[in-house]
Amino acid sequence: MFTQDKFVTGQSIDMKDVLIQTTPILTPFTTLLLPKTVKAENATLNWIEEAINENAVVTMGEGGDAPSPVDDTLTPKSNYCQLVGATATVSNTAQYTNAKGISDLLAHEVVKKTKAMKIGMENILINGTKGYTSATKTYTTDGILAQINAANQVTNTTFTKAKFEEVVGKMYDAGVNDEMLCFIPASMKITLNGFNNVEFLARDMFLGFDTERYVTPYGIVTFVLSEKLNNKLFVVNPNYLELAELIPFHATPQPVSGSKQSIYLETQFGLKLLNSKAGASFAITA
Numbered sequence: 518m519f520t521q522d523k524f525v526t527g528q529s530i531d532m533k534d535v536l537i538q539t540t541p542i543l544t545p546f547t548t549l550l551l552p553k554t555v556k557a558e559n560a561t562l563n564w565i566e567e568a569i570n571e572n573a574v575v576t577m578g579e580g581g582d583a584p585s586p587v588d589d590t591l592t593p594k595s596n597y598c599q600l601v602g603a604t605a606t607v608s609n610t611a612q613y614t615n616a617k618g619i620s621d622l623l624a625h626e627v628v629k630k631t632k633a634m635k636i637g638m639e640n641i642l643i644n645g646t647k648g649y650t651s652a653t654k655t656y657t658t659d660g661i662l663a664q665i666n667a668a669n670q671v672t673n674t675t676f677t678k679a680k681f682e683e684v685v686g687k688m689y690d691a692g693v694n695d696e697m698l699c700f701i702p703a704s705m706k707i708t709l710n711g712f713n714n715v716e717f718l719a720r721d722m723f724l725g726f727d728t729e730r731y732v733t734p735y736g737i738v739t740f741v742l743s744e745k746l747n748n749k750l751f752v753v754n755p756n757y758l759e760l761a762e763l764i765p766f767h768a769t770p771q772p773v774s775g776s777k778q779s780i781y782l783e784t785q786f787g788l789k790l791l792n793s794k795a796g797a798s799f800a801i802t803a
Contacts, residue, residue, distance in 0.1 A: 544639040545741045546661070546700055550760040550788070557598050557761035560656050562787045566592045594793070596664070597647055597656040598763040601637060602783035603630040609776045627768060627780050634766075634782060642760075642788050643700070643745045658787040661751060661758075666793035672802045676705055678712040682734065684752055684797045689735040691794035693754040697736060700743040701750040709740075748801035757795035761787045 573587035605626035612622050645660035669687040673680045688694040701709070729740045738752065766784035790796055 543744075544635050545743055546642055546745075547635055547639045549698070549755060550642060550758060553755075553758055554760045554762045554765075554786075555789075557763040557785075557787060560598045560763060560785070562596045562598065562761050562789060564594050564789060564791065566594050566791070566793060568592070594789075596659050596761075596787045596789060597649060598761060598785045598787040599641060599645065599656050599658040600764065600783065600785040601634060601641070602781060603634050604771070604779055604781050605630045606777055606779040609778065612778060623778050623780065627782065630780075630782055634784070638784075638786070639743075640745045643743070643751075645788075656785075660788060661753060661790060661796060662749065662798055664788065664790040664793060665751065665796040665798050669794055669797040671797065671799045673799070674802060676708050676799065676801055680799055681709060681712060684750070684799045685733050685735040685738060687794070687797035688752055688754065691792075693757065693792065693795040694736040696754050696756060697738045697752050698755055699738050699740045699750060699752045700746060701740055702744055702746045702748075703742055705746075705748070705750055706740065706742060749798060751796055751798040753790070753796040754792075757791045759789040759791065761789055763787075 568590040573584075573589075575584045577584070605623065607622045607626055614622075641658060641660060643660045644662060645658050646663055647659035648657045649655070669684075669691070671680055671684050671687070685694070685697070688697055731738050731740060762784065764783060764785035766782070768780050768782045771779040771781055
């Protein structure tokens with residue numbers, strides 16, 4: 518934590534480490550992504566998804582000619598970096614008043630706004646929808662659920678053993694089941710615990726949040742509770758995730774204006790799922 522006496526007007530302070538350590542239990546997906554940050558060069562993110570064409574390999578006869586070339590499938594992908602900010606402000610009277618348990622009220626407000634921003638980022642990175650509003654020049658980013666390949670999005674009126682197996686089976690079929698994280702709300706985790714197709718393997722602590730590992734017919738799945746999911750879950754291979762940062766999370770003291778002190782916090786980020794089939798989701802539909 519940094520305190521008010523360390524601020525210099527106009528100085529920008531890198532807050533990434535503070536963000537990583539903040540509320541990991543409430544924000545497991547964001548906590549997972551923060552160590553996977555890459556530099557964004559623009560508010561628009563572009564990348565190429567490549568699908569290998571297995572038909573390029575043919576059986577050859579002795580002395581045969583070279584086979585005809587077979588192209589792989591290249592699909593352009595894009596997303597936006599979403600700008601979010603918050604301001605921590607306290608009056609000078611409040612700042613210099615002794616508050617029980619709080620030595621620096623401004624620093625305390627910064628910590629609270631940091632928590633609020635990270636909780637907001639968690640919702641964006643899971644449920645966000647890509648968009649741009651020209652009138653306000655506002656970008657919004659696609660979250661993980663929007664980037665999962667449509668063929669890997671499973672729905673049903675109820676959460677059943679068969680549907681869960683179908684979701685994990687999508688990861689197996691795509692060849693990305695070597696590492697699987699399942700983010701799931703507690704209500705659906707209770708239902709899943711009753712399935713006889715998963716066997717509890719171990720409980721662990723990962724990046725500050727609790728995880729449980731289960732053995733399924735399609736590989737080992739690590740489960741993480743996430744309450745930003747409403748009647749939904751998703752499974753993802755984290756090796757295909759990147760968090761692009763255009764503006765790293767930082768704090769800037771604002772010029773003094775009257776009898777108050779302010780710190781502005783901001784970051785601009787966008788999610789990249791480099792292989793749309795490295796994720797699979799399930800949603801309960803009406």
